[in-house]
Amino acid sequence: MSDPIRLTPPLTDADAERLKAGDRVLITGVLYTARDAAHARLVDLVRRDEPLPFDPAGQIVYFVGPTPAPPGRPIGSAGPTTSYRMDPYSPLLLERGLKGMIGKGKRSPEVLEAIRRHKGVYLAAVGGAGALISQRIRSAEIVAYEDLGPEAIRRLEVEDFPAVVVNDCHGGDLYAEGRARYARPRGG
Amino acid sequence: MRELDVGEITRAVRRLAVEANTDLGADVLDAFERFTATEASPTGRDILAQLTENARIARDEKRPLCQDTGFAVVFVDLGQDVRLKGGDLYQAVDEGVRQGYADGYLRKSIVADPLRRENTGDNTPAVVHLRLVPGDRVRIVFAPKGGGSENMSGIAMLRPADGVEGVKRFVVDRVSEAGPNPCPPTIVGVGVGGTFEVAALLAKRSLLRTLGAPNPDPYYADLERQLLDEINALGIGPQGLGGTTTSFAVHVEAHPCHIASLPVAVNIQCHSARHKEVEL
Known part of the structure; x- marks a missing residue:
């Protein structure tokens, strides 16, 4: 395995273009959390052409709903949630300049097309490794929708947050490539 | 009384x-270790190592x-x-x-x-x-x-004529379609027979078994082995990034059913296969 690529948001088109499916990355800097309910609200604002609680331009959204922070820690366990539920919303946010998404699992053809068109990237973190991943999160503050509890939008500061590029803006797809490499014929 | x-x-x-939520069972930790030894993908082995480390942190620091x-x-x-x-x-x-x-x-x-x-x-x-x-x-x-793995579950009311091949096709297709979404490596719970709701509950209850303990009926133990082999031939692998460990085990539970029916339910469990019990 080659050395991981270091990323610090905000990302540019050029940053996205050099990422290829299968690349391992370490992110240091700011991530914004959002999952189902927060996405619904964000996209509602976009459709009504109202300002968003944070400017998505160049940013990375992390699909996560963390557990509550225990005393003395910035956040609880915080692994990725399944991304396809955000598929109806992601293209609009990519259109508004969002560059990256971190989650787990497959994306829709519409999202993949939006990643290509707007030069974005879709990354996966290890699902179910929430305790491990939380060690890379230095701080967390709620920026919007506190009423949503675990689904509130949080601004995280992360250090060496590990992820892998699943879908790049050139059409690369690690899920398809990885699976094809290890599949055996049925009954074989 | x-x-x-x-x-x-x-x-x-x-x-x-x-x-x-904090202390993963010894059977699951054992599966992480056993499948690390057989997993063909280096990325897959690295993910299994991360899951082992995650479980250690959770247990030692009482974190989810x-x-x-x-x-x-x-x-x-x-x-x-x-x-x-x-x-x-x-x-x-x-x-x-x-x-x-x-x-x-x-x-x-x-x-x-x-x-x-x-x-x-x-x-x-x-x-x-x-x-x-x-x-x-x-x-x-x-x-x-968890919601991620639960969402990848499914149920079908097959025809008796579909038989064991129909059951196998439904189960393997369900896992194939789920791909990376339910946090593989998974445990695949299967309920065959009963009625619509019984099949679903059988599938769920099968997940409470010690990981990999076979069905006591040799016929179903053999079916479990066949299903696991077919599932692990899909290539999905840990986290869906490619590999030979898509599932750790398939647990099948069967129940009497109607002469017209062959219900089959699949309840997928992510690798964080959590359950604890007590007797009062």
């Missing part, structure tokens, strides 16, 4: 909720294994010679969930209504599967179920 105060059930549920601390699914086997006193059983279970999820800093993941979607704020209500059994004991199994 043995009397049991429902407060004891609340205390047990509270403790099990925290334990189940996963941020999705689940729907509180509680199986209660109530001895018919027990008389519960001091309150309502279901309320006692919910109170245990409420306390465990608050005190353990677990996530509250339940909405009060499926369409209006307001979070209840305390992870109640629990799903309680109550069974009356002989004896004067109460057995409680706490199995928090």
Whole structure:
């Protein structure tokens, strides 16, 4: 395995273009959390052409709903949630300049097309490794929708947050490539 | 008649909720190790190592294994010679969930209504599967179920003519279609027979088995082996990034069914296969 690529948001088109499916990355800097309910609200604002609680331009959204922070820690366990539920919303946010998404699992053809068109990237973190991943999160503050509890939008500061590029803006797809490499014929 | 105060059930549920979410079973940890030895993909082996490290951190530091601390699914086997006193059983279970999820800093993941979607704020209500059994004991199994793997589950009402091949096709197709979504390596729970709802519950109950313990009926133990082999030939691998470990085990449970029917249900369990139990 080659050395991981270091990323610090905000990302540019050029940053996205050099990422290829299968690349391992370490992110240091700011991530914004959002999952189902927060996405619904964000996209509602976009459709009504109202300002968003944070400017998505160049940013990375992390699909996560963390557990509550225990005393003395910035956040609880915080692994990725399944991304396809955000598929109806992601293209609009990519259109508004969002560059990256971190989650787990497959994306829709519409999202993949939006990643290509707007030069974005879709990354996966290890699902179910929430305790491990939380060690890379230095701080967390709620920026919007506190009423949503675990689904509130949080601004995280992360250090060496590990992820892998699943879908790049050139059409690369690690899920398809990885699976094809290890599949055996049925009954074989 | 043995009397049991429902407060004891609340205390047990509270403790099990925290334990189940922070202390992964030895059978699951053992599977991480066994499959690390056989996994062909270096990335896959690295992921299994990360899951082992995650479980160590969770246990040592009493932190949730996963941020999705689940729907509180509680199986209660109530001895018919027990008389519960001091309150309502279901309320006692919910109170245990409420306390465990608050005190353990677990996530509250339940909405009060499926369409209006307001979070209840305390992870109640629990799903309680109550069974009356002989004896004067109460057995409680706490199995928090995450949404990601639950969403990849499915049920089909096959024709008897579809037979075992039809069952295999449905199960393997379900896992194939789910791909990376349910956090593989998974445990695939399969319920065959019964009625529509019985098949689903069989699939769910099968997940409570010790990981990889075969069905005692050799016919079904053989079916489990065949299904696991076919599933692991899909190439999905740990986290769906490619590999030879898509599932750790397939657990099949069967039940008598109608001459017209062949129900089959698949309940997928992510690698964070959490369940703890106690007998009162």
